[in-house]
Amino acid sequence: MSKKISEEEYRRRMLVRMKQWINGEKDPYLGNMEIVPQHEYVPNKKKLREYHKDLDSVHDKAYDVEHNRIYRFFMRFYRVAALLCCLALISILLVEVSYLPPVGSSHNPSNNEVAAKYIEDGLQDTGAVNIVTGMILDYRAFDTFGESNVLFIATCTVLILMRNDKKKGKGSAQEEERRDSFYEPKNDSILQMIASVLVPVIIIFGIYVILNGHLSPGGGFSGGAIIGAGLILYLNAFGFEKTERFFTEKTYKWVSFSALTFYCLAKSYSFYTGAHHLESGIPLGTPGAIISSGLILPLNICVGLVVACTMYAFFALFRKGGF
Amino acid sequence: MIILKWTQFVIGTCLLFLGILTFLVQIFGVFKFKYVLNRMQAAAMGDTLGIGISLVGLMVISGLNFTTLKLGMVVIFLWCSSPVSSHLIARLEAATNPNLDKFCEVDENIRKVLDKEYEENIIERKDS
Numbered sequence: 079m080s081k082k083i084s085e086e087e088y089r090r091r092m093l094v095r096m097k098q099w100i101n102g103e104k105d106p107y108l109g110n111m112e113i114v115p116q117h118e119y120v121p122n123k124k125k126l127r128e129y130h131k132d133l134d135s136v137h138d139k140a141y142d143v144e145h146n147r148i149y150r151f152f153m154r155f156y157r158v159a160a161l162l163c164c165l166a167l168i169s170i171l172l173v174e175v176s177y178l179p180p181v182g183s184s185h186n187p188s189n190n191e192v193a194a195k196y197i198e199d200g201l202q203d204t205g206a207v208n209i210v211t212g213m214i215l216d217y218r219a220f221d222t223f224g225e226s227n228v229l230f231i232a233t234c235t236v237l238i239l240m241r242n243d244k245k246k247g248k249g250s251a252q253e254e255e256r257r258d259s260f261y262e263p264k265n266d267s268i269l270q271m272i273a274s275v276l277v278p279v280i281i282i283f284g285i286y287v288i289l290n291g292h293l294s295p296g297g298g299f300s301g302g303a304i305i306g307a308g309l310i311l312y313l314n315a316f317g318f319e320k321t322e323r324f325f326t327e328k329t330y331k332w333v334s335f336s337a338l339t340f341y342c343l344a345k346s347y348s349f350y351t352g353a354h355h356l357e358s359g360i361p362l363g364t365p366g367a368i369i370s371s372g373l374i375l376p377l378n379i380c381v382g383l384v385v386a387c388t389m390y391a392f393f394a395l396f397r398k399g400g401f
Numbered sequence: 402m403i404i405l406k407w408t409q410f411v412i413g414t415c416l417l418f419l420g421i422l423t424f425l426v427q428i429f430g431v432f433k434f435k436y437v438l439n440r441m442q443a444a445a446m447g448d449t450l451g452i453g454i455s456l457v458g459l460m461v462i463s464g465l466n467f468t469t470l471k472l473g474m475v476v477i478f479l480w481c482s483s484p485v486s487s488h489l490i491a492r493l494e495a496a497t498n499p500n501l502d503k504f505c506e507v508d509e510n511i512r513k514v515l516d517k518e519y520e521e522n523i524i525e526r527k528d529s
Binding site for chain 1: 482
């Protein structure tokens with residue numbers, strides 16, 4: 079026999095409230111917090127005029143060069159002092175530069191045991207032929223995780239600032255977009271023809287760069303940027319009606335969220351244990367093969383997805399205020 | 402063999418310098434001209450002809466291998482994309498400049514199309 083609870087009690091539960099908050103059905107502060115409605119600012123013209131009058135009179139008195147001797151002295155002193163400060167800073171920097179070690183010398187402080195360790199043991203430890211990828215996605219995966227999160231947070235910030243929720247009427251997202259692109263050639267057949275040829279090529283090239291991240295120069299960030307550029311070109315050629323068939327806010331949310339979560343879960347073991355001397359359980363495979371080097375390939379795919387989604391989301395938000 | 406290599410090198414370098422010369426002409430044109438369409442024409446010349454000649458020179462120097470194929474694909478990509486971007490800029494200029502006749506000859510048929518497009522845009526703007 080299932081336990082039945084009343085509708086009201088069910089609605090008051092923590093999980094249900096959380097679900098409502100996530101879906102945007104209910105504002106948790108509404109009804110629980112005192113909110114004073116904002117009034118439109120109405121300037122008092124008389125007071126404003128008096129204020130400006132005062133300001134002007136003070137300005138005239140204070141900055142009158144001919145009568146105010148202290149100000150005249152200050153102006154001259156200020157110029158001389160600025161010049162001296164600039165010269166002092168320039169000379170300090172130049173002296174410092176002359177003490178820098180020569181480029182490429184073997185005794186430079188950057189040539190320490192860390193770089194030697196990366197170069198010597200990189201292939202053995204990570205299984206990636208491209209040492210840079212092995213470094214950023216294995217030794218320093220935590221750093222890359224932070225970078226991906228920075229991209230996600232940047233999109234959230236732009237979403238807060240630029241989002242346009244209005245569906246219809248004056249100031250709606252569609253109307254704003256039309257006003258912004260008022261003079262733009264719409265449905266330009268040359269652009270559409272070229273875009274339909276180039277966009278698949280660009281996106282395939284981006285996928286190639288991502289998947290080959292551990293074998294050749296490239297990786298998640300550059301490949302994701304290429305895919306994002308392809309998506310933006312498609313959007314410019316065919317408009318929002320075509321792109322919204324496969325890329326909406328919901329797609330963005332789920333793709334970014336799942337990519338970041340997978341990254342976090344896949345790398346958590348090393349975040350918590352201090353990173354080194356812990357087997358991931360995934361065999362490294364033969365170096366040089368596509369499926370090799372353990373977790374680096376899936377992590378590259380995650381980073382690429384986040385970067386591509388971020389680029390497209392930035393463009394869509396700045397252009398229309400939603401996507 | 403040595404003679405073949407030297408001819409390859411000389412031809413490649415000559416093409417590369419020709420490409421750089423085209424770029425110089427492009428930069429000169431971009432800063433010399435005053436009007437958008439003239440400047441755009443100079444800039445587009447460098448983006449297609451200049452980069453084409455330079456990359457063909459690099460292809461000759463590198464010989465027959467995978468790099469040559471990649472460079473050829475870069476040339477095809479640039480020749481597809483660069484004229485289209487120039488076309489879009491020109492179209493925007495023609496759509497937004499009401500005094501286009503002052504700067505260049507405008508065919509009557511094109512003028513009609515542009516006027517019609519402009520009116521449609523205004524009607525659309527009033528609707529929304």
